[in-house]
Amino acid sequence: MSLTDRQRRILESIIKDYVSTAEPVGSRAVVKKHGLKISAATVRNEMADLEEMGYLEQPHTSAGRIPSEKGFRFYVDFMMENETPSDEQMVQLHQALEDRMEDWSDVVQRVGQFLSQVTNYASFIIVPTVKLSQFHSLQIIPMQEDQAIVLVVTDIGIILHRRITIPLSMHPEELKLIGDLFNRALRGKNLHEIKSGDLMALRDEIKTRRKVIDEALEAIDTLLDPQEDRVVITGALNIIKEPEFKDLDKLRRVLTIFEEDDQIKDIVPDHIGEEVAIRIGQENKLEDIKEMSLVFAGYKTTGEMGKMGVIGPVRMEYWKAAGTVESVGLIIDEILERRGLK
Numbered sequence: 001m002s003l004t005d006r007q008r009r010i011l012e013s014i015i016k017d018y019v020s021t022a023e024p025v026g027s028r029a030v031v032k033k034h035g036l037k038i039s040a041a042t043v044r045n046e047m048a049d050l051e052e053m054g055y056l057e058q059p060h061t062s063a064g065r066i067p068s069e070k071g072f073r074f075y076v077d078f079m080m081e082n083e084t085p086s087d088e089q090m091v092q093l094h095q096a097l098e099d100r101m102e103d104w105s106d107v108v109q110r111v112g113q114f115l116s117q118v119t120n121y122a123s124f125i126i127v128p129t130v131k132l133s134q135f136h137s138l139q140i141i142p143m144q145e146d147q148a149i150v151l152v153v154t155d156i157g158i159i160l161h162r163r164i165t166i167p168l169s170m171h172p173e174e175l176k177l178i179g180d181l182f183n184r185a186l187r188g189k190n191l192h193e194i195k196s197g198d199l200m201a202l203r204d205e206i207k208t209r210r211k212v213i214d215e216a217l218e219a220i221d222t223l224l225d226p227q228e229d230r231v232v233i234t235g236a237l238n239i240i241k242e243p244e245f246k247d248l249d250k251l252r253r254v255l256t257i258f259e260e261d262d263q264i265k266d267i268v269p270d271h272i273g274e275e276v277a278i279r280i281g282q283e284n285k286l287e288d289i290k291e292m293s294l295v296f297a298g299y300k301t302t303g304e305m306g307k308m309g310v311i312g313p314v315r316m317e318y319w320k321a322a323g324t325v326e327s328v329g330l331i332i333d334e335i336l337e338r339r340g341l342k
Contacts, residue, residue, distance in 0.1 A: 003055075008079060009036060011055055015067045015075050019315050022243045024064030034141050069281040069314060072293075076278050082323035085118050102103055110306065111295065111341055118324045121312035124264050124296075127218035127230040135189050138182040140175040140216060142166070148175060148212075150219040154191065164215035166168025179204065182220075184186050194220070229306075231264045244291065244313045253288045255313070263288075268307050272298045276322045276330060281314045295321040299332045 003011065013034040017025045027043035030036060036043065047065050049054040054296040055071035060062075067075070084090075094115050095109055109127050115123035134211050140150045150165045166175070185202055186194060199217045203210075236258045257263045267286050269277075279294045293316045296309025308328065 002073070003050075003053075005037075006038070006045055007050060009034070010043060010048060011071055011075060012079055013206050014047075014056065014065060015071065018066050019317055022315060024059055024062040024066050026064040029064075041169060045295075057325075064083050065104060069283075069295050070250070072280050072314065072318070073283075076280070076322075080322070082276075082326060083319045084104060084323040084327045085319075089114075089118060090327060090331070093328070094335075097331060097335055109234075111332065112232050112234035115269070115308065115310055115328060117308050118240075119312070119321050120235075120309040121237055121316070121318070121321065122236045122238055122258065123234045123310050124268075124308065125232045125267065126307040127232065128213055128301060135186045135191055135194065135220075137179075137187065138216065138220070139179050140164075140166075140212070142172050150216050152219055162219045162314065164212065164219075166212050172213070175212075178216065182216065186220075189207060233258050233264065237313070238325050242313045242315075244315065248293065254292060257286075257288055257292075267294060267311075268309070272296070272305065272307060274298050274300065276326045276329075277320065278318060293318070295325050297329045299329050299336075301336050329338075 010030060010295060013030045013036070014025045017023075017029060017033065027040040027047060029090060030043050031038065031040050031046075050071070051058060054068055055074060056065040059066060082124065083239060085093075089302045093110070096110050108127055112123045112125050115121075115125075134154060136153045138153070141149045141151060143149055143163070146165050146168050148164055150162045150164055177229060182202065185198065199220060203213055203217060236255065239245055239254055240251065245254060257267070263286070267289055274297055276297045279296075280288050281293060284290050284292065284294065289311070291314065292311055293314050294309055294311055295316070295318065296307060298305045298307050300306070307323055
């Protein structure tokens with residue numbers, strides 16, 4: 001059933017007030033705070049109709065109404081205008097990401113912090129497995145005496161560094177030559193395409209300094225182990241501040257979501273695009289998150305789709321969450337595309 005313009009205005013007023021206060025909204029508050037040029041009695045009648053249609057609910061202990069999940073869904077689908085972060089916030093994020101693009105793990109951390117700080121909800125970022133990246137370079141950097149660092153770099157940043165032992169007599173130029181050999185043989189290959197045979201062929205090619213070669217090969221081989229997508233969660237404690245979760249049992253159920261990476265992966269669909277999507281309460285498939293809402297989108301890097309978003313109560317500022325996720329996605333896409341990582 002479609003809603004009249006007046007019913008839409010009343011529904012929006014109740015949603016905005018309820019999200020702000022976490023308290024049921026009465027007809028007088030709707031008239032007073034939102035400047036509706038109708039009487040409180042008329043608003044009460046419209047609220048009763050909206051409740052009958054399933055868009056509002058009336059808590060047993062209150063004369064006011066709160067939006068139902070159906071009401072939130074109608075608002076999100078047909079009425080909502082996204083609220084983007086301020087220009088100043090976006091400039092700061094853009095500069096922070098530009099400065100850190102050589103270290104993808106730092107980029108992910110900063111994006112998660114931004115999403116969480118702007119929305120005041122928990123954020124999550126699912127990073128595609130590193131095996132989908134390309135080998136860029138290997139360096140063996142002398143440190144002191146018989147120690148060196150093997151640094152393996154992919155096309156999206158530093159992935160692995162490991163301390164190894166080298167002979168005291170080994171000259172830095174020898175380390176450089178070994179690194180150059182690895183780079184000529186492996187640069188540009190997807191990590192999942194590098195086979196053990198490729199590594200053994202390199203070992204056979206270098207007859208000297210076998211111990212150094214073996215340790216460098218072990219560092220690369222670590223990258224070839226099967227790896228799950230990485231999950232970065234920021235701001236989980238924001239959930240505790242929400243009045244919906246003062247009940248300890250309810251809070252425990254929600255916090256278990258953040259304890260295991262697989263839980264987060266399970267709540268976001270496998271096949272998503274780069275458009276912002278919203279799941280409200282019971283629309284979520286996991287029982288523990290049916291009292292929560294998700295706002296999420298995909299981002300594409302090295303040909304694979306990562307995912308990012310925020311988790312909060314059903315009483316969520318969907319307009320701010322959606323606008324923030326969308327804006328961050330555009331910045332990530334712009335930077336990755338400019339650097340050839342899309």
